Amino acid sequence: MPEADGTFAWNSTTLIVVEVDVCDATGTDSDASAAKPLRDTIAPDIVQEDCWNIETLWQKMQCRVRNAGRVGLVATAISAVDCALWDLKAKLINVPLVRLLGAARLNVPIYESGGFTTYTETQTKEQLIRWVEHDGCRWVKIKTGSNPEEDPARVKSARDAIGANTGLFVDANGAYVEKTALAYSHTFAEQGVAWFEEPVSSDDLAGLCSLRERVPAPMEIAAGEYGYTLDYFRRMLDARSVDVLQADVSRCGGVTGFMRVAALCDAFHIPLSAHCALALHLHVASPGARLRHQEWFHDHVRIESMLFDGAPKPVKGEIGPDLTRPGCGLEFKHADAQRYFIG
Numbered sequence: 001m002p003e004a005d006g007t008f009a010w011n012s013t014t015l016i017v018v019e020v021d022v023c024d025a026t027g028t029d030s031d032a033s034a035a036k037p038l039r040d041t042i043a044p045d046i047v048q049e050d051c052w053n054i055e056t057l058w059q060k061m062q063c064r065v066r067n068a069g070r071v072g073l074v075a076t077a078i079s080a081v082d083c084a085l086w087d088l089k090a091k092l093i094n095v096p097l098v099r100l101l102g103a104a105r106l107n108v109p110i111y112e113s114g115g116f117t118t119y120t121e122t123q124t125k126e127q128l129i130r131w132v133e134h135d136g137c138r139w140v141k142i143k144t145g146s147n148p149e150e151d152p153a154r155v156k157s158a159r160d161a162i163g164a165n166t167g168l169f170v171d172a173n174g175a176y177v178e179k180t181a182l183a184y185s186h187t188f189a190e191q192g193v194a195w196f197e198e199p200v201s202s203d204d205l206a207g208l209c210s211l212r213e214r215v216p217a218p219m220e221i222a223a224g225e226y227g228y229t230l231d232y233f234r235r236m237l238d239a240r241s242v243d244v245l246q247a248d249v250s251r252c253g254g255v256t257g258f259m260r261v262a263a264l265c266d267a268f269h270i271p272l273s274a275h276c277a278l279a280l281h282l283h284v285a286s287p288g289a290r291l292r293h294q295e296w297f298h299d300h301v302r303i304e305s306m307l308f309d310g311a312p313k314p315v316k317g318e319i320g321p322d323l324t325r326p327g328c329g330l331e332f333k334h335a336d337a338q339r340y341f342i343g
Contacts, residue, residue: 003116003299006145006175013299014342015307016076017332018084037077041065046081051092054085058256075228075251082254083280087327097283097328098321101259107318108274108285111169114298115142115158124154125161127298132162136316139167139293141195144184145175152187159191169195176200178207185215195244197222208241220244225275227252233261237268244292248275255284262288276300279330282312282321294319307337 002011045064046057061081065074090097098106112131115124124142131137142158144151151170159168170193176184181199188196196215200207202223212221220243227233228251236242247261258274258281265272266289274281274294278301281294296314304311309331312319322329 002118004118004146005116005143005171006173008173009118013303015303016080017337018080037065037068037074041068041074042077042081051085051088054082054089054256057085058082058253062253071228071232075253079250079252079254079257082256083249083328086255087330091327094326096321096323096326097255098286099323101255101284101287103286104289104291105286106323107320108282108291109293109318110137110296110314111139111141111167111293112137112296112298113141113169113171113276115140115154116298117143117146117154121154121157124158128158128161132166135296135314137166137296137314138317139169139195141169141171141197141295143173144170145172148176148180148184151184155188155191155193164192167195168193169197171197172199174198174201174204178204178210181207181211182214185211185219189216189219193219195220195222197246198225202226202236205236205239205241208236209239212241212243222246222273225251227261229253230257230260230264233264237264237270242270244271244273246273246275248277249280249284250277258284259287262290265290278319279304279308279311279328282319283328286321307333307340309333 002009042061042064046060049057061078062070068074086097090100112135114127128140131140140162142154144154155170162168168191170188176199178200185196196219199211208221208223215221222244223242224233224236224246225248227247233245237245245265247258249255249258252258252261262272271292272288272290273292274285276295276297278296285291285294310322310325310329
């Protein structure tokens, strides 16, 4: 079924899988074209290196892509390799990755995310009700922005579906201009919307900051999922543009990069929320002192349950690692995935 948010539409989801030595490693959500810089630029530079020295390899990969640019597809390729190296390291010493990193918590709260703008009202309501009643989720999120004039009615319909006691989040994916976003913040607040994600482009730090200061309390402004480098997140925090910072382990430099972002949030006293990539975030999210929750994104739930043995499942609105499985706890289903292989 085609899906869309406020600024993009898609009819497929791509998974990049990196294998290190003989261990099946974890995958990241990216575009298929990320496989080329991974194979041609990054992998040859680290083959035969000591897999224990992940920090050294991470720095080497960053230097290797200096002239190609460190953001975008290159960053997702580095993230995939870094996640695979951490998975391998934990498997080599036969411990779950969360034990290797150290846990501030074992169970990670999730918010369920979907409500795409291509859905009918009935489809959205059925999805939200299932999440609340079956998964016990405390918060749900819907997309807005494709047809802004319809958004107030969509938000009201979502609130009617989940009742008064479940948190409602709205994600515009940068579809609004600042004045429109401000006007809708008041409309959405009437429906108890507590989280307004990317009301304007995440590159518009001044606009985000302005909205953060003017939206009705206790509504929070969230952004950061498109951050690829630590400098990006520092600039966002320096500008005081968000109440909650988002980061994606499959974009921000893998486990190594995500832990650095978590430390930055701690230094700025800002909550952190993990974006998508469910199984990857589970282990790296657990150590984060300021982690608030993790996005349980509908597309990624589907693809991980199809292609990985050991994919997490929610219990009462939380997910937890299987401590009997080493690494990220995942095994790639090669045979099942072969029919979807694109190169």
